[in-house]
Every structure is written in C-alpha cells, then in structure tokens.
Amino acid sequence: MVNYKDLGLVNTREMFAKAVDGGYAIPAFNFNNMEQLQAIIKACAETKSPVILQVSSGARKYANQTLLRYMAEGAVEYAKELGWEHPQICLHLDHGDTFELCKSCVDFGFSSVMIDGSSLPYEENIALTKKVVDYAHQYDVTVEAELGVLAGVEDDVVAEESHYTKPEEVIDFATRTGCDSLAISIGTSHGAYKFKPEQCTRDPKTGKLVPPPLAFDVLEEVEKRLPGFPIVLHGSSSVPQEYVDIINSHGGNLPDAVGIPEDQLRKAAKSAVCKINIDSDSRLAFTAAVRKVLAEKPGEFDPRKYCGPARDEMTKLYKHKIIEVLGSDGKAL
Numbered sequence: 491m492v493n494y495k496d497l498g499l500v501n502t503r504e505m506f507a508k509a510v511d512g513g514y515a516i517p518a519f520n521f522n523n524m525e526q527l528q529a530i531i532k533a534c535a536e537t538k539s540p541v542i543l544q545v546s547s548g549a550r551k552y553a554n555q556t557l558l559r560y561m562a563e564g565a566v567e568y569a570k571e572l573g574w575e576h577p578q579i580c581l582h583l584d585h586g587d588t589f590e591l592c593k594s595c596v597d598f599g600f601s602s603v604m605i606d607g608s609s610l611p612y613e614e615n616i617a618l619t620k621k622v623v624d625y626a627h628q629y630d631v632t633v634e635a636e637l638g639v640l641a642g643v644e645d646d647v648v649a650e651e652s653h654y655t656k657p658e659e660v661i662d663f664a665t666r667t668g669c670d671s672l673a674i675s676i677g678t679s680h681g682a683y684k685f686k687p688e689q690c691t692r693d694p695k696t697g698k699l700v701p702p703p704l705a706f707d708v709l710e711e712v713e714k715r716l717p718g719f720p721i722v723l724h725g726s727s728s729v730p731q732e733y734v735d736i737i738n739s740h741g742g743n744l745p746d747a748v749g750i751p752e753d754q755l756r757k758a759a760k761s762a763v764c765k766i767n768i769d770s771d772s773r774l775a776f777t778a779a780v781r782k783v784l785a786e787k788p789g790e791f792d793p794r795k796y797c798g799p800a801r802d803e804m805t806k807l808y809k810h811k812i813i814e815v816l817g818s819d820g821k822a823l
C-alpha cells in the first residue's frame with residue numbers, strides 16, 4: 491500500500507473547493523509519455539496552476555501503470571526543481587470501469603479515481619460508485635463519478651448516443667454515493683470529431699463547421715440542485731483549427747474535425763464546473779509539430795529533434811488553456 495501523501499501528491503478536495511469559490515476550473519490533462527508530462531509540469535510550474543494528471547486505461551496499457559506512477563512522483567520533484575515551491579499535483583485514474591481497477595490505483599498511490607458507471611442502469615451506477623467511494627475514502631482518496639452518457643467512445647465504455655444528465659437525479663445520486671465530484675453530460679464528447687457535420691452550421695466566410703452550443707440550461711439546473719458541488723466536464727478539447735490545418739497540409743487527413751469553442755469552456759469554468767478534461771488537443775499539438783518537422787526535414791531521424799518541438803508546442807497549448815480558458819493560473823503559489 492502506497493499513500494499518495496508520501497509522494498507529495500494531493501487529492502482534489504481543496505483544489506475543487508477553491509475553484510468553485512474562485513470561479514475557475516482545474517486543468518485535467520491526460521498523459522501517456524515523458525514529453526507530455528514534462529510539458530504539463532513546465533506549463534503548470536510557470537503559471538503556478540494546480541493540475542490533475544490523468545491516467546486512462548489506454549495509458550496504463552501503453553506506458554505501463556508502474557512506470558506512469560513513478561513518473562507522477564518524479565513530476566512533483568521536477569516541479570520543485572523548476573522553482574514551483576508548493577506544487578499541487580493530483581494523480582487521477584480517468585474512466586475507471588471496475589471496483590478492482592479503482593482499488594488497485596488507490597493502493598498504488600493515486601490521489602483520486604474516477605469510477606465511470608455512466609453506461610450502467612442508474613441503480614447499478616449508484617451501487618458501484620458507492621463501493622468505490624467507501625473504499626477510497628478510507629485513504630482520503632477522492633472519487634469522481636459520472637451521470638449521463640457522453641456521445642462517442644469513453645475508453646472501453648461505448649455509448650451510442652448522448653444522453654444529457656437528468657438534473658432531477660443528481661441530488662439522489664450524490665447523496666447516496668457520497669462521491670466528491672460529478673461528471674455530467676451537457677453536449678461535450680471525446681476525441682477530435684465531437685459533432686457530425688450535420689449537427690453543425692457552416693461559417694459562410696470560412697466554410698468551417700460551427701458546432702451547436704452546450705446545454706447550459708442543464709448545467710444551471712444541476713447547479714441549482716447541488717449548490718457548490720464540484721462538476722466535471724469531459725470531452726472538452728477545442729480542436730484548434732491551426733493544428734488541424736498543419737496536420738492536413740503536412741500529409742495528414744483530419745476532415746471536419748471539430749471541438750468545443752473556447753468561449754463556451756470559459757463560461758463553464760466560471761460556473762460550478764471545476765475540472766475540465768483535455769486530451770485530444772495535446773495529441774493534435776504533438777502530431778502537428780512532429781508532422782511539420784518530418785515533412786520539412788525528411789533526413790531527420792533523431793526522435794529528440796521532433797519530440798522536442800512537439801513538447802514545446804504542448805507546453806504552449808497547456809499554458810494557453812490555463813491562462814486564457816480555465817483561469818487557474820496563480821492559484822497554487
């Protein structure tokens with residue numbers, strides 16, 4: 491049994507309480523490799539932003555869960571080396587789908603876990619979430635639950651269509667499970683293709699797709715019923731057009747990729763939404779930088795020569811999200 495507190499990590503409780511009060515959101519960035527982690531920590535150290543490092547099942551398979559945990563421990567030391575005196579770093583399991591997986595992460599030094607029972611019938615979601623909460627809280631590990639189903643693919647949890655969270659269920663769900671935060675469905679979804687072209691309108695000037703607005707009315711109803719309760723938004727990448735253009739003009743093919751406009755996320759961050767999940771934008775930044783270097787220098791074969799620029803581009807992206815979208819800069823001095 492490893493306690494996250496011995497690793498210098500923190501859970502989400504205090505982070506979320508301050509974020510809800512202060513009208514900003516904590517960045518939850520997924521990581522799968524060293525360059526991504528370096529970029530996240532550098533961006534957060536330079537902006538003094540609290541951060542949630544997320545590990546998905548896919549990341550555990552790709553990079554090995556033991557290695558990822560030690561990387562997170564190393565991240566705390568790296569942050570201090572960068573001059574960040576009191577790093578507030580949370581290590582979080584993203585989309586845990588079984589009690590056993592959540593338990594193994596709690597036992598292994600994670601400070602927060604998500605149990606995603608959103609694809610289960612309501613009562614089964616409650617029972618599974620409560621079981622995880624009861625276990626995790628013994629070690630002061632915080633638990634994120636999900637109610638409502640996002641469109642698209644959530645790791646191994648496949649949802650055919652989007653079902654917005656039903657506000658009338660949230661009090662019962664939060665009370666009976668004891669969860670610390672709740673991911674809700676208000677129209678976001680995972681990946682770089684969040685909306686089908688037929689769900690969007692086209693900007694007559696640019697010809698680009700304009701996505702439909704998020705269901706802020708559902709968010710407001712949830713907030714009314716659970717005042718001050720931490721709400722989480724998954725699937726919140728914006729799919730920056732500049733990255734899509736670089737990828738497409740350097741041999742890639744991402745037709746009609748579309749994300750959540752940043753002004754909508756800015757608005758959400760000021761509400762009870764206190765955790766915003768971003769993964770795909772970092773993948774796009776990485777891929778755009780790598781494609782550019784390899785297209786411009788076909789003789790290059792040293793991975794540091796293309797992973798280095800990719801890391802710089804991700805650092806720029808993370809800082810932009812922290813300062814311009816989430817407003818979490820300066821909140822972890």
Ligand code: G3H
Pocket residue numbers: 520546547548549584585644645680681769770
């Ligand atoms: O929620 C999905 C995250 O972006 C993680 O995706 O399963 O491909 O690592 P992944």
Ligand code: 13P
Pocket residue numbers: 520584585679680681682723724725726727728767768769770771
């Ligand atoms: P994006 O695919 O929009 O980056 O969402 C990531 C996410 O929700 C991770 O849980």
Ligand code: ZN
Pocket residue numbers: 585644680724725767
């Ligand atoms: Zn997610």
